[in-house]
Amino acid sequence: MKQGTGKTALVTGAGSGIGQELAKLFAQDGFNLVLVDHNEEPLHRLAEVFESNYGTETVTVINKDLAREDVAIELYEEVKAKGITVNILVNNAGISTYGKFATETNWEREKEVVHLNVLTTTLLTKLFLNDMVARNEGRILQLASMVSITPFPLMAVYAATKAYVWSLTQSLRNELKDTNVTVTALMPNATATNFFREADAPKLNVEGMLDDPAMVARDGYKALMKGEAKVVPGGLANKAQEVMAYLSPQEALAGMMRWLLTPKHESDRSDDKTPNWAIGLGVVAAAVAGYALVSAYNNLGPVDKMRYRYKAKSLGNSANNALSSVADSVLGAYHNGKAKVEEALA
Structure with a gap:
C-alpha cells in the first residue's frame, strides 16, 4: 500500500513550477489531491494525468486568486464543505515584484505580494493546523526560500515576506513539539520556473544558475515526510550558501544578491569584473566547502577514501587554475564546483 493511500494533500500554486512537481510526487505516493491555483486550465490537465498515470482516486480542482482579501477563509470553507x-498542506503559492522599492515598484502589486505570501499563508496555516492538532496528525510544508535568510535588493518586499514565513515555521515547530504534527520550511535557491517573468523582471544574472524544480520538489517532499525542520534542496554548493548567509556580513550578502538580480544586459556592459563582494564571498564559500569536504571525507570507509583521493587530485588541479581568477568566475564556479564536488563524493 502506498504511503498516501486514503489521505489528502492540498497544494497551492499547483499549476506550474515547484507546486506542480510536488503535486506529482503526492500523486505517485497514492495521495488524493486538492490542487489550487489562479489558473484553472493546467490543474484539469494535471488531474487527468494523475488519474490515468498514477490511479489517483480523487483530484479536486479549485480556482482561487490567493492574493485576494479573505480568500483563505473561502478556500478553507470550500474544502470543508466538500467533506475533505x-x-x-503545502503553502507553495507565492509572488514577487521587481525594482527599487522607493521609486520603481507599484504599491498595489506589493500589497498583493504581502497578502499572498504572508496573510493568506498564515491564515491557511492557522485554519488547517487547528484541525491537524485536534486530530493529532498532519504535516505542513512552507515555501520559505533561501532569501528568507539574506537581503534581496530589487525584490526587497518578497525577501521580507519569506523571512516572515521562515520565522513563523520555526516558532510553530516549537509549539508543536509535543504533537504528531510537523511544519517544514523548504528553502530553495533560484529555480527554473516562471517566477521572474511573473514579477515583471527582465532577464537577470541569476537566471544563468537556476535549479531544477523537480529536484527542489523531491528534496522538499523527503524532508516533509520525515518531519524535518527545514531543507535546502540541492548539493553541497547550496548547503554552503546557506552557511555563508549566516557567516558573511550583511553588506556583502546584499552586494552579491543585488548582482544576481541585476539585468544581464547591464552586467554585460559593465567594466567591473572583480567586485569586492565576489572576492570576499568566494573566500567564505571556499572555506565552508572545504570544511564540508573534510567532514564528508572523515566519514568515508577505506576503499571510498582511496577513490576520493584519486578524484580529489583531478579536482585539485582544476581548483588551482580556478583560484587564479576566482573574482572573475565566482558565479560560474558555483555550478562547476557543485558538479565536481558531487562527483568526487559519489
Missing part, C-alpha cells in the same frame, strides 16, 4: 480532510 487535509492531511498535508
Whole structure:
C-alpha cells in the first residue's frame, strides 16, 4: 500500500513550477489531491494525468486568486464543505515584484505580494493546523526560500515576506513539539520556473544558475515526510550558501544578491569584473566547502577514501587554475564546483 493511500494533500500554486512537481510526487505516493491555483486550465490537465498515470482516486480542482482579501477563509470553507480532510498542506503559492522599492515598484502589486505570501499563508496555516492538532496528525510544508535568510535588493518586499514565513515555521515547530504534527520550511535557491517573468523582471544574472524544480520538489517532499525542520534542496554548493548567509556580513550578502538580480544586459556592459563582494564571498564559500569536504571525507570507509583521493587530485588541479581568477568566475564556479564536488563524493 502506498504511503498516501486514503489521505489528502492540498497544494497551492499547483499549476506550474515547484507546486506542480510536488503535486506529482503526492500523486505517485497514492495521495488524493486538492490542487489550487489562479489558473484553472493546467490543474484539469494535471488531474487527468494523475488519474490515468498514477490511479489517483480523487483530484479536486479549485480556482482561487490567493492574493485576494479573505480568500483563505473561502478556500478553507470550500474544502470543508466538500467533506475533505487535509492531511498535508503545502503553502507553495507565492509572488514577487521587481525594482527599487522607493521609486520603481507599484504599491498595489506589493500589497498583493504581502497578502499572498504572508496573510493568506498564515491564515491557511492557522485554519488547517487547528484541525491537524485536534486530530493529532498532519504535516505542513512552507515555501520559505533561501532569501528568507539574506537581503534581496530589487525584490526587497518578497525577501521580507519569506523571512516572515521562515520565522513563523520555526516558532510553530516549537509549539508543536509535543504533537504528531510537523511544519517544514523548504528553502530553495533560484529555480527554473516562471517566477521572474511573473514579477515583471527582465532577464537577470541569476537566471544563468537556476535549479531544477523537480529536484527542489523531491528534496522538499523527503524532508516533509520525515518531519524535518527545514531543507535546502540541492548539493553541497547550496548547503554552503546557506552557511555563508549566516557567516558573511550583511553588506556583502546584499552586494552579491543585488548582482544576481541585476539585468544581464547591464552586467554585460559593465567594466567591473572583480567586485569586492565576489572576492570576499568566494573566500567564505571556499572555506565552508572545504570544511564540508573534510567532514564528508572523515566519514568515508577505506576503499571510498582511496577513490576520493584519486578524484580529489583531478579536482585539485582544476581548483588551482580556478583560484587564479576566482573574482572573475565566482558565479560560474558555483555550478562547476557543485558538479565536481558531487562527483568526487559519489
